[in-house]
Amino acid sequence: MERNNILKEILSDPEIMEKYKIKQNSLDELTTNAPYNKKIVEVLSVIINENDNHLNSSMIYKKIKKIHNIG
Amino acid sequence: MASIINSISFKNFFNYYGDYDTTKYDFEKGVNVVVADNGAGKSKFFNAFLWLFYDEVLDSDDKKRKSVKNFAVKIISDKAKNETSIGETVESGIKVEYSTGRYKFQITKSFSATRIGEKLSDFDSWQITMDDMEVDKTDHVLPKYKPVYDANEKQKIISQLILPTLRQYSFFQGEEVDKMIDFSKKSSIEDAVRTLTNISKYEDIAQIVEDITNKAYNDLNKQTKSTSDHNDRLDSAIKLKESLQVQLSKENEKLEIQKELYEVAEQEKNDLEQNFANAEKRKELDDKLSEKNKTLRRVKEEYDTFLESINNRFFDGNFSWISLGFENSVLDFKHKIKEFRVKRYEKKTLLGVAESPNDYFTILPANSPDTVTLEQMIDGEHCHVCDRPAEKGSDAYNYLLKLKNRPNENTTKKEFVKNDLEDFFGNLQLNASPFLNKFESIPQSVLRTREKELELKKRLDKLSSEAKALKSRRKDILIAGTESDGNDNASNIINQYKGSIRRTEQASSKIERIENTIKDLKSKITNTDKEITNLRPKDIPEGFSISYDISQDLLEATHKAQERVFDKMVSLLESHANNHFQNLIKYNDIQGGFLKFAKTPSGGISLDYTDDAGNEVSGASEGFQRMKKFAVVMSIISANTSQYNYPLLADAPLSAFGNAFNKGFFDSIPNVFPQSIILVKDLYDKDLDGKLTDLGQKLMKSDTIKTLYLNEVDGELPQIERTTKIERRK
Amino acid sequence: MNSQEFRNNLLLKRPRYAVSRIPVLDAFSEKGSKSSDYSRFGPYYEIYIYAMMLGIKKKQRLPLPPRDLTKDFIEIGKWKRDSSLVDFLLMVIFTQTDDLDIDWNELEDMEVDQLNKVISKVVTHIEEYANGGLEYLEKLWEKGELDSSHYMFIDLYNN
Numbered sequence: 033m034e035r036n037n038i039l040k041e042i043l044s045d046p047e048i049m050e051k052y053k054i055k056q057n058s059l060d061e062l063t064t065n066a067p068y069n070k071k072i073v074e075v076l077s078v079i080i081n082e083n084d085n086h087l088n089s090s091m092i093y094k095k096i097k098k099i100h101n102i103g
Numbered sequence: 104m105a106s107i108i109n110s111i112s113f114k115n116f117f118n119y120y121g122d123y124d125t126t127k128y129d130f131e132k133g134v135n136v137v138v139a140d141n142g143a144g145k146s147k148f149f150n151a152f153l154w155l156f157y158d159e160v161l162d163s164d165d166k167k168r169k170s171v172k173n174f175a176v177k178i179i180s181d182k183a184k185n186e187t188s189i190g191e192t193v194e195s196g197i198k199v200e201y202s203t204g205r206y207k208f209q210i211t212k213s214f215s216a217t218r219i220g221e222k223l224s225d226f227d228s229w230q231i232t233m234d235d236m237e238v239d240k241t242d243h244v245l246p247k248y249k250p251v252y253d254a255n256e257k258q259k260i261i262s263q264l265i266l267p268t269l270r271q272y273s274f275f276q277g278e279e280v281d282k283m284i285d286f287s288k289k290s291s292i293e294d295a296v297r298t299l300t301n302i303s304k305y306e307d308i309a310q311i312v313e314d315i316t317n318k319a320y321n322d323l324n325k326q327t328k329s330t331s332d333h334n335d336r337l338d339s340a341i342k343l344k345e346s347l348q349v350q351l352s353k354e355n356e357k358l359e360i361q362k363e364l365y366e367v368a369e370q371e372k373n374d375l376e377q378n379f380a381n382a383e384k385r386k387e388l389d390d391k392l393s394e395k396n397k398t399l400r401r402v403k404e405e406y407d408t409f410l411e412s413i414n415n416r417f418f419d420g421n422f423s424w425i426s427l428g429f430e431n432s433v434l435d436f437k438h439k440i441k442e443f444r445v446k447r448y449e450k451k452t453l454l455g456v457a458e459s460p461n462d463y464f465t466i467l468p469a470n471s472p473d474t475v476t477l478e479q480m481i482d483g484e485h486c487h488v489c490d491r492p493a494e495k496g497s498d499a500y501n502y503l504l505k506l507k508n509r510p511n512e513n514t515t516k517k518e519f520v521k522n523d524l525e526d527f528f529g530n531l532q533l534n535a536s537p538f539l540n541k542f543e544s545i546p547q548s549v550l551r552t553r554e555k556e557l558e559l560k561k562r563l564d565k566l567s568s569e570a571k572a573l574k575s576r577r578k579d580i581l582i583a584g585t586e587s588d589g590n591d592n593a594s595n596i597i598n599q600y601k602g603s604i605r606r607t608e609q610a611s612s613k614i615e616r617i618e619n620t621i622k623d624l625k626s627k628i629t630n631t632d633k634e635i636t637n638l639r640p641k642d643i644p645e646g647f648s649i650s651y652d653i654s655q656d657l658l659e660a661t662h663k664a665q666e667r668v669f670d671k672m673v674s675l676l677e678s679h680a681n682n683h684f685q686n687l688i689k690y691n692d693i694q695g696g697f698l699k700f701a702k703t704p705s706g707g708i709s710l711d712y713t714d715d716a717g718n719e720v721s722g723a724s725e726g727f728q729r730m731k732k733f734a735v736v737m738s739i740i741s742a743n744t745s746q747y748n749y750p751l752l753a754d755a756p757l758s759a760f761g762n763a764f765n766k767g768f769f770d771s772i773p774n775v776f777p778q779s780i781i782l783v784k785d786l787y788d789k790d791l792d793g794k795l796t797d798l799g800q801k802l803m804k805s806d807t808i809k810t811l812y813l814n815e816v817d818g819e820l821p822q823i824e825r826t827t828k829i830e831r832r833k
Numbered sequence: 834m835n836s837q838e839f840r841n842n843l844l845l846k847r848p849r850y851a852v853s854r855i856p857v858l859d860a861f862s863e864k865g866s867k868s869s870d871y872s873r874f875g876p877y878y879e880i881y882i883y884a885m886m887l888g889i890k891k892k893q894r895l896p897l898p899p900r901d902l903t904k905d906f907i908e909i910g911k912w913k914r915d916s917s918l919v920d921f922l923l924m925v926i927f928t929q930t931d932d933l934d935i936d937w938n939e940l941e942d943m944e945v946d947q948l949n950k951v952i953s954k955v956v957t958h959i960e961e962y963a964n965g966g967l968e969y970l971e972k973l974w975e976k977g978e979l980d981s982s983h984y985m986f987i988d989l990y991n992n
Contacts, residue, residue: 034301038308041668045660052656072653079311079657083304089314096315100646102322413983414874417883417990418918425882425918427990428890429925436928443937450938520941522948526836528937531927534920549987556983 035064035080042076074099105748105777106264107132109200114213115183116195117147123198129831131809134772134779136802138786138795139814148782150178151197152752154212155261175214175231176224184223192217196234201264202243208260209248211237265749289366289707295739296672305665312661316654323647327639337638344631351624358617362705365610369703372603375596388577395573399566406559413552420537422548430542440528441482447525448478454519477507611704672742673700673708679738686771687730690763698731710735730764737775751779765798773807787813834948842949844910844919846956849903850881851964857971871974872985878912882922883986884966885959889925890990893965909959926958933958 040062043054052072064081068074075096082092097103112127113119119126128137137148150160159168160178171178179195187193196213213234220228238257239248251257296302324341327334416422426433480486481503486493493499532539541548632655636648677700684698699711710731740751751772772779786799794813795803802808812831834842850858861880863873874880888894897903912919930936933954940951973979973989980988 034304038301038304038664042305042308042657042660042664045663048656048660071649072657075653076657079308079315083307083311089311089318092311093315093318096650097322097646100650102644102646102650410983414872414879414986417874417986418879418913418916420916420918423921424987424990425886426921427987429886432925432928436924439928439930439937446938447941522834522839522941522943524836524839524937524941527839528927530836530840531920531924534917535924537917538921549984549991553984 033063035077035084036062038080039064039073039076043073048072071099105132105203106750107202107778108264108750108780109202109207110198111148111151111200112198113147113151114194114196114198115180116151116197117178118180119147120180120182123196128812129810130778130780132778133809134769134781134807135810135812136786136808137780137782137812137814138799139782139784146754149752149754151199154197155199155210155264158212171212171214172231172233175216176226176229179216179229181223184218187216187218189218189220199264203263205242207241207243207246209237209239210261289362289703289705292673292708295676296669299676299739299743300668300672302665302668302672305661305668309658309661309665312654312658316651316658319647319651319654323639323643323651326643326647334638334640337635340631340635340638344628344635347624347628347631351621351628354617354621354624358614358621361610361613361617365607365614365703366705366707368603368606368610369705369707372600372607375600375603385577388573392570392573392577395566395570399563399570402559402563402566406556406563409556409559413556416548416552422545423538423541424545424548426538426541427545433539436532440532443528444478444525447520451519477503481507614704675742676700676735676738679742680734683737683741683771683775684731684734686774687734687764687767689770690766698734730767733768737771741775748777751776751781753779754782769802769805769807789815834945839948839952841910843923843952843955845908846952847905847908848881848956848960848963849897849900849905850960850967851898852902852904853898854964854967854971857967857974860974861970870981871979872981872983874986876907878907881906881963881967882912882918883990884970885963886922886925886966887969887990888962888964888966889929891966891969893969894961895965895968896961897964926955929958 040059043049043062044059048054049056049059052070054070054073058069062073064077066074068077078095078099079092082095108130110127110129112123114123114126115121116126139148146161146163153159153161153168154171157168158171160171160174161167162169162174162177175195176184179193183193183195192215194213194215196211198209198211200207200209202208215232215234216229217232218228219230222228236257238251238260240251240260241248251260327337417425476487480493481500484492484494484500486499486503489499491499493503639648677698680698680700696712696714699713700708701711703709712731772781786796786802787794788796788799793800794815799811803811810831858877858880861871861873862877863875874883909919912922927933927937933951935951935954940948943951970979970989979985982988
């Protein structure tokens with residue numbers, strides 16, 4: 033699935049993997065669908081999915097704020 | 104599912120005269136070849152597809168695309184126009200049939216033209232009505248065409264033949280190969296990568312993340328301001344970050360400008376290189392051509408003079424052809440003159456005797472032979488008296504002569520005839536001697552004349568065809584480069600060239616400097632950001648800072664991912680291109696070598712050819728350059744999916760490729776394209792049997808070539824009558 | 834008359850050709866039309882000589898039409914002036930004693946006016962064989978049976 037590939041590609045960045053403690057084997061199994069076990073995965077997945085749903089950045093940001101519990 | 108073109112037909116389209124049935128090409132899966140000399144329908148083939156896809160055709164006069172409607176009058180076959188009287192209508196159009204795995208489609212695009220004026224080629228003399236595009240569809244199981252009515256579906260059917268984004272790689276004319284894959288142009292490599300990857304998605308996502316990052320930052324700042332702690336250092340840090348960001352965006356703008364300048368200068372340099380190389384090449388050919396023409400003129404003159412001189416050989420004593428067949432006459436003459444002399448001397452002798460017999464008898468010694476006998480003895484070189492030979496020059500002979508020439512003591516020369524014609528006849532024989540001894544040699548002489556003529560003609564023909572070949576090479580150079588004799592000035596070009604190199608160097612160093620500045624700014628911004636984070640009040644809900652943090656990280660990661668995707672694709676293209684390239688050149692005697700895709704300062708890709716040690720190889724032939732580019736085109740196709748599903752319609756400048764390349768070319772193409780239709784002119788030679796060159800005949804025999812058509816135009820006919828005749832050879 | 838005078842009288846003569854032969858003469862001499870499909874000689878006298886010799890070979894002799902339908906051209910002495918061509922031609926002609934109805938030895942005993950008549954006979958001989966030869970060529974030309982190669986004349990001559 034293209035969305036999953038994009039997710040994996042972006043998160044495969046070594047600095048990200050280190051900072052957010054993402055292991056290689058869990059990276060391989062990531063999808064843009066829930067459940068998400070890390071915030072960063074959830075944020076990126078929402079962005080990727082809603083982009084395909086043609087939501088704009090403001091609408092997507094609203095969703096992300098909810099993820100971070102900041103309204 | 105691969106789309107395969109089944110047939111292309113034309114109706115009164117340019118120089119294809121007649122209905123769709125008369126000018127139809129049936130094609131198959133695999134390699135199809137259409138052989139056509141310039142003017143015999145080669146570029147018109149492309150025009151059919153331009154019409155099909157874009158409703159345009161290429162005006163060969165100014166090389167610009169024009170809409171079919173506006174250009175209609177020139178599209179209609181001249182012959183068809185001529186046959187249409189005022190008030191009558193003629194139709195012009197194209198029809199393409201193609202199949203996918205499941206369906207077969209037939210697309211017809213046409214227009215009608217009614218003649219309303221006298222002048223055939225005047226646009227005002229015709230009233231044009233565009234017909235609705237007709238699309239019919241059938242399945243393969245029960246083939247029966249049914250019309251398609253829905254406009255959208257019609258468009259989709261056309262697009263399906265070759266997808267728009269891939270058209271530029273699938274459907275091109277020879278000269279365009281050069282322009283098409285100019286990866287030094289940032290946009291063309293980006294186009295290719297965009298076509299081949301989902302990089303646009305990364306761009307979208309990066310944009311969204313950037314927006315979100317900014318929003319998160321703003322929210323964070325709002326939160327910060329709303330808490331009670333008033334932190335000057337925080338404020339100034341934030342302000343600093345803002346001003347740094349403004350500087351950063353200014354630097355980015357400058358960077359873009361420099362990159363563009365670089366690209367423009369680089370493009371100019373490449374064009375000039377081409378031009379310069381062409382100018383030099385052209386000069387070289389011009390020199391060769393003028394030498395050749397000089398020799399040709401000289402030999403022609405020699406030949407013409409020779410031809411004119413042939414008939415002179417009748418009257419020229421050195422050849423004496425006029426005497427052919429007159430041996431008997433000459434013998435007869437000799438015989439007659441002898442008889443004449445004999446009778447004369449008889450007469451003279453008798454008269455001499457009658458006048459003074461004593462003189463006669465006392466003059467000669469006793470027992471001397473009479474004069475007549477003397478003559479006979481001298482002629483016969485034999486002394487009858489002693490019955491011994493008396494050869495010319497011998498004592499006996501000289502004695503006989505002396506006897507004969509003994510001066511007559513009678514001083515009065517007694518005329519014994521009214522008209523002394525002895526000298527008349529004698530001189531005729533004497534003077535005519537050059538004509539008297541050539542009889543046996545005349546046939547030889549004629550033979551040698553014929554041989555000499557053939558030899559001269561052969562030399563002439565050889566020189567002629569050499570000159571023709573040079574001219575054709577020169578013409579190809581004109582087509583490949585930009586031509587205008589004003590720019591021919593070599594020193595002018597050198598200066599411009601040096602100028603563009605200078606400008607690329609300037610831009611390049613500026614780019615480097617700016618990039619360093621940007622790097623600096625970025626790290627300053629990062630540091631300031633760290634400071635800001637530290638200075639922020641600790642009682643802000645952590646969600647805001649996390650949100651901002653994550654967005655920043657995602658932004659950077661997305662950009663890096665985008666770059667990776669880009670680089671991976673370029674790398675893949677490079678490996679595919681090398682693959683194809685090796686296949687294309689495998690019949691050439693070239694040592695290994697690799698195509699290297701190197702990034703230019705402006706973000707484009709330059710195609711370098713390096714040897715095993717990584718050193719750049721330059722100065723390769725024109726055909727070689729073309730092959731490089733072809734390899735890249737093919738890489739775009741093959742990197743797309745493992746199987747490219749669209750046909751290739753290309754104009755192959757085989758003469759620029761050379762024989763070894765051509766073999767490699769025809770071998771490799773079927774590996775990448777399930778169907779290809781290749782238009783060539785270089786296989787045509789009107790003077791040869793079967794009108795095909797060696798390579799053409801080889802292709803006829805090859806299994807990979809499925810069909811071969813020969814287009815011909817009868818150049819002898821007047822323009823109005825000239826049409827393209829199609830002949831299927833395979 | 835001595836040899837020199839006899840020779841000179843002969844060489845001063847200007848043979849004639851039928852006006853109706855002008856197309857043929859033009860077609861095959863460069864002094865004629867501008868260009869031609871066929872091989873050609875140079876001046877008129879060349880094709881004339883060739884025709885005469887051809888006529889003699891083919892034994893085709895044709896009297897000229899009445900004088901006003903004929904024209905004369907360059908005198909015999911000027912045919913290829915510095916060469917021995919004319920001597921050869923005269924050799925061939927004078928050999929034809931039966932045709933000319935002369936006897937060399939009798940010539941020496943003739944009166945001047947008789948001798949001049951003989952000279953005229955020789956000229957007529959030349960004219961009539963030339964005419965015959967031209968007619969032969971003309972027939973082939975009209976029937977399109979002439980070869981357009983550069984060897985047309987020699988091939989015809991060789992037959």
